[in-house]
Amino acid sequence: MLGTGPPFGLLPPTRPFVNSRHLPSPLPPWPQARVARPYAQAALDELAACGVAAPVPEADTLPVADYLALLNLGRAQAGEDFGWRVGARMRTASFVAYGHAVLSCPRFDDAIALTQRFEGLAHDLGRSELLIDGAQAHYRWHSPWLAAHPCPALPESVMSGILAFATWLAQRPLPVLALAFPHAAPCRDLREAIDQRLGLRVVYDAPVTSATVPAALLHEPIPTADPALFPLLEQHAAQQLAAREQALRATDARTALAAQVQRCIAERLAHDGARLAEVADVLGLSARTLQRRLAEAGTPFQGLLDATRRELALQYLRDPALSMTEIAFLLGYAEQSSFNHACRGWFGEAPGRVRMGLG
Template identity: 45%
Template sequence: MTLLSAPDGASPLSPMPIPPASQARVVGAYLQVSLDVAQRHGIALSDLAVAAGLPADALTPTPEQLPVLDYLRVLNAAASLSHDAWFGVHVGEAMRLANYAVYGMIILSCRTFGEAIAQVMRYEALAHDLGRTGLRIDGAVAEYIWYSPWLEALPCRHMPESVMVGIKVFVDWMAGRAMPVESVHFAHAKPDHADELQRIFCCPMVFDASEYKARFPAAVLNWPVPHAEPSLFPVLVQHAEQLLQARAQAYQTPEIVSRVREAIVHSLAQDKARLNLIATGLGMTVRTLQRKLKDADSSFQQVLDHTRCDLAKHYLRETDLSLTDIAFLLGYQEQSSFNHAFKEWLGVNPGAWRGSQQP
């Protein structure tokens, strides 16, 4: 698969590997769309959870994240309860910028659609581990590829249909015009009718294909992104890279510590990295979260301090962000508070530490 070039300041565009089933998840913002569509069908979330084999309160409030296989069960259960044969299509249609987590904003800061697809390939793991995007370019034709390892274990055509439709709808919205598609290929069997897919893609469709893909003119990759904000790209990418790093570290640390760290990274810049808010987002009480962290030989304050320290060192070493910007990204109201904390962590103020890291 072809990896496109990145905008200035971007990281190498290698996608994050799909983790094992025990760690693969869908974040709450992405899950929310499916829950909203189900509720529009009149389905109570407690009934949906039970039908998916989950505790009745598993979807209320929307969890910070949901295991991938549970998400597929939710899609299948919602389609069954709603009697909507095209539930996945309608989920894809309902996708909006906010549902794609941080990388949705990164996409809007790209100059062209080719750069945007490259960022999807790098950062889609921030929204889900349902699968991974790829791109082939052969002369005047490009192919958007979607790969998922979960569908053999748990068949769910609604998931790839929601992904393919979601990408098409999002690209059309970004461009302000319909993206031309030459053909769409689905690896699952042809449904009884394909009217809803035809309505979205307006092109020939192939079922029982070897892979999920959409063929389109390669010239689309050179389309400019209207109203792009390239100046935002460096800061957004730095934040996204730290989120990816948090995901990677999750593989080597106790699950509860990893979940808390990831939630903290998502919450720092919004000044929401607080014990009660993180506990609520993870679907547990403060006391339960504290107990789980204690069982893992940790505490909320330790995870918060370690996360901030790691992020601070990265920002100081790898970016040209000012100390004020870094303090904001770490959730401090004042730069002086950041300076004091950093000196407690490493025994030196951040400006001096940055100078010591220069070649």
């Protein structure tokens, strides 16, 4: 039993607890959000243990969307407590480079600050926050993805993993005073079993995922602390985080360039100015430089031109006031037959049939 405490309610005004000069690593946009394979391994292992067939990623990371799909698959086929079981499987290696650094931290507040700083090395599922309110400390975990991509197993697996790892760090049961999740409660039998195991009444439909512990716990020493090893492990984690952030910035720059090119193409299609040289001139680049940068980003100019025309074609076909000849002109085609051919390539049908399907 982890501990007992008062029911979770609305928290009074709080102040942030700051124990690091470094801000938490920001979350990237949804298309770039990833989960490291070591962190995802706990879910893959639990799926395998339950006999649930699931695709095994070959890359070092997998998109957050794919990871959420794994969790939802497990919850649907292996039980509502799947997220709790995944969290119980978390080990030091699950947290990538900073897991071992946490083991060497002097105190628990140092460990939380380190987690906030390096959480992005393990995943982009959400970010941690610590608030102090008198004698209580509130560890909150925020995920911006859950509104559009519901996944009750996600916050349960995250909090279960954190509590299991923290208990192991302390080498004794932790006095958890309250625990809350933003999703609906599980079935009655499972809810009672979880409450009994934790020794408290878990709250559901809460504003945010949260665990409350005595603030004094933050100042307790970590038995595995290693003052000599800690700086080296922290430096190693910092190097990995810097490399990841650099890669994300490069991806952002490539994405921004592609978006600029598509905007230029869309503005110039009807004026016969959507050629590589004209677009490059607008962006202040040589045609050769633009072509090289787009190739490095994996978005060649011809592909962006085609994608822009396709998107605009759907937009124009929804407008009954535009004739097919006018749409062909707006898309930069000299003849309607060229538009008809392109439309069949995009949608497998002639423009008129596509318009009918768009209603």
